[in-house]
Amino acid sequence: MKTLLSCLLLLVTPSLRAQGTRYEVSFPNAAHHEAEIVATFSQLPPAPLRVRMSRSSPGRYATHEFAKNIYRVKATDGGGAPLALVRADPDTWEIPVHGETVKVAYTLFGNLTDGTYTDIDPVHAHLNMPATFLWAKGLENQPVTVAFQPPASAGWKVATQLKPTEQPYVFTAPHQQYFMDSPTELSNFSLREWTVANPDRKPLTLRLAIHHDGTEGDVDEYLGMVKKVVREQQAIFGELPDYDFGTYTFLQDVLPGNDGDGMEHRNSTIISDNASLRTDKQALLSTVAHEFFHGWNVERIRPKTLEPFDFERANMSGELWFAEGFTNYYGELTLARAGFYDAQRYAQSLSGQLNAVLNSPGTYAFSPVEMSQQAPFVDAATAVDPTNFANVFTSYYPYGCVVALALDLSLRAGFRNLTLDDYLRAVWKAHGKTEKPYTVADLQQLLINVTRDSTFANAFFRQHVRGHEVADYRALLAKAGLLLRKARPGVPYLGQPVGVEGERVVVTSGTLVGSPLYQAGLDRGDVIVSLDEVPLRNADDYQTVLAKHQPGDAVNIRYEHRGTTRNTSITFVENPLLEVVPHENASVPLTREMKTFRANWLGSKVADK
Ligand SMILES: [Zn+2]
Known part of the structure; x- marks a missing residue:
């Protein structure tokens, strides 16, 4: 996708402007979330023309059926005469017979402002391109022009990474990959x-x-x-x-x-x-x-x-622990370095990430690489059937984030003057500036190069990237004077998730492997009738029983499962929630060494440059 760009920019010369795709976009019914779009495809060969809506969008890994929101699809020739149009599959329309130019007009409905979909509304047109524009098979490498006609007197301006032209509402892209990657906001921003x-x-x-x-x-x-x-x-x-x-x-x-x-x-x-x-x-x-x-x-x-992005099917990557997880780590770290988070606030952020990983059963069964490959099923994916993700999936965002944390702290503690920043700079030089796409093996080799310690680098990737061993976060965080501990010591716990529906205490979704509810055999939809012989009708009843017990106590639990009532024994455990606390807020000594370690890690880097 990216390597194509520089050579294809050369194609956008005036003599070739007529080639490729041109879109005209207007908003006559913005109040009801519709746009009218005319796509003109020029200099076509005589073969049947296939035009289609995308099923995926850059950076979002589940498939989305964008074709569901276009209708009144019509084709004409360059002179406006109708052409026969056949819907070939749910996403594709075919124009079997045509001349050099084909115009396809359609109505688009869009009513969601986010990073994937489109929102047409009197206040704005918020356009993600795969959700908005159909495109022609075979024309992917040709330039794209888009001309917007905002509603009269709406006062809309245009913000986009598309290349501007001399005309205020007309923009170009060197090819389809760049065009689809260029969301556009029209509003009074x-x-x-x-x-x-x-x-x-x-x-x-x-x-x-x-x-x-x-x-x-x-x-x-x-x-x-x-x-x-x-x-x-x-x-x-x-x-x-x-x-x-x-x-x-x-x-x-x-x-x-x-x-x-x-x-x-x-x-x-x-x-x-x-x-x-x-x-x-x-x-x-x-x-x-x-x-x-x-x-x-x-x-x-x-x-x-x-590379390149496929707009017809899900794009699977085993590297999202690095692409998303390391980005997650640096996003929060940057806020600390820029002074928006103090140590306590940053520790809170780490608490969230560590809980999401260390209290997720999936962490102990699958690697960050394997979790990355699940993205097509979890990244804004929708399904009507339940999954067991609570037990077999840990999001690559926090998973990769805590892998980055472990690597950063290990480098800082074990190597003189070496940090994750050095590693990221090495990855940038080898794969970012050069735009040479990377593999997990490339990342591993770069860690060997940076540390000059293949034993450390190979072990780190084997254990924490390709494998699912959990690093010793307690020891690593202690170097920076941060204490990782149980947040609710001594508080009894049966497991998430328990909720209240009307006057019933119910297990609202699948129980977590290892939790008392799971061990006792309860699962989604079960109604807890009584606990320790106390009838449960609401959250207070449940909390009252919990308050009377200690971790390790075994009590009777009576529950309804699909119309039958069952009795069993359940044993309370200690609430597993974790927290990270700065030593100074936990009455634990903060040594000068820890202070220096923390300052080097969380302090601003702007002055260094
Ligand atoms: Zn991201």
Whole structure:
């Protein structure tokens, strides 16, 4: 996808402008979430033309049936005469007989603001391209032009990583891969631009296009925060990626009714939040830090498994523990380094990640590589049948994040002057700047190169990347004066998830392997009638029984399972929830060595450069 770009840019010359695909987009029924789209395909060979909607979207790994939201599909020739059109499969339309030019017109419905779908509304058109545009098979390498016609007097501007033209609403892409990777926001957004100088390079322009509920003062304050994140991440790599057309764009949509989401793209990110720019600036920053880091890790440092992106089926990658997990780690670490998190707040963030991994049964059965390969079933995937993911899946976001944490702390503790930043810089030089896609074996070799210790590097990948051994987080965090401990010591626990439906206490989904409920044989849908002979009608009844017991106590549990009542014994265990606490907040000594270790790790890197 990326390597194609430089050579294909040469194709976008005026003499070839007529070739390829041109889209005209208008919004006559925005109130009811419809757009009208006309796609013109030119200089076609005589073979039947097949046009289709995508089934996947860059950065989102489940398949999505985007064809379900287009209708009134019609084909005409260059002069406007109707052409026969056959629906060949759920996503594909065929025009068997045609001349050099075919126009396909259709109505698009879209009503979801996130990083994958499209929202057409009087307040904006929030367009993710695979959800919006059908495309022609065989024309993937040809240039694309898109012309928007915003509703009259809507005052919409356009924000996108697409290449602008002299006409304000007309943009181009060198080919289909770039076009599909270029989400576009049309609205009355606030715009801020600033320039960042790369060492030995022309200056790069960064843009914040934010559609929001706040004041221009809120935007300026928020911009200052975003710039801090940018500087801190630039300091890790020593430079920003050489963005195409010299520009990177934050497309941010902060409005009621949005889904919370962030999606990385080659020279932009699209972030949506159901929040307020007035009151939630710092919370919004977390997604910004994650997505901007993707500008290096995923958009330039790219797994071979995702090259090129396939828009017809799910894209599977065994590297998401690195692509997403290491990005997760650096997103939060950047917020600490930029001064948005103190030690206590950063420790809280680590608590969340460690709980998601160490208290997930899947961690003890499957590796980060295997979990990455599950993404097509979990990344905004929908299904009507239940899964056993609670027991066999650990998200590659926290899983990869704690692998990064283990590697960073191991390097800092075991190697003089070596940190995960050094490793990331080595990956950047070998695979990011060069845009040479990587494999897990490449990442392992680079760890050998950086550490000059093949025993350590090979063992780390064998145990924690290809295998599922859990690192000694307690010992590693102690180096930085952070205590990993049980958050609810001595508190009895039966297992998640127990909820209340009406006047019944029910097991709301599959029970977790190893938990008392699981051991006792209870599972999804079972109703707990009584515990320790106390009838249960609500959460208070349940808590009252728990409060009377200690871990290790065995009591009778009576439950209904599909119409039958059963009795068994259940043994309380200690609540497994973990927390990370700075030593100074836990009355544990914080040595000078620990203070220095922590400062080197969590302190700003901007001044170093
Ligand atoms: Zn991500």
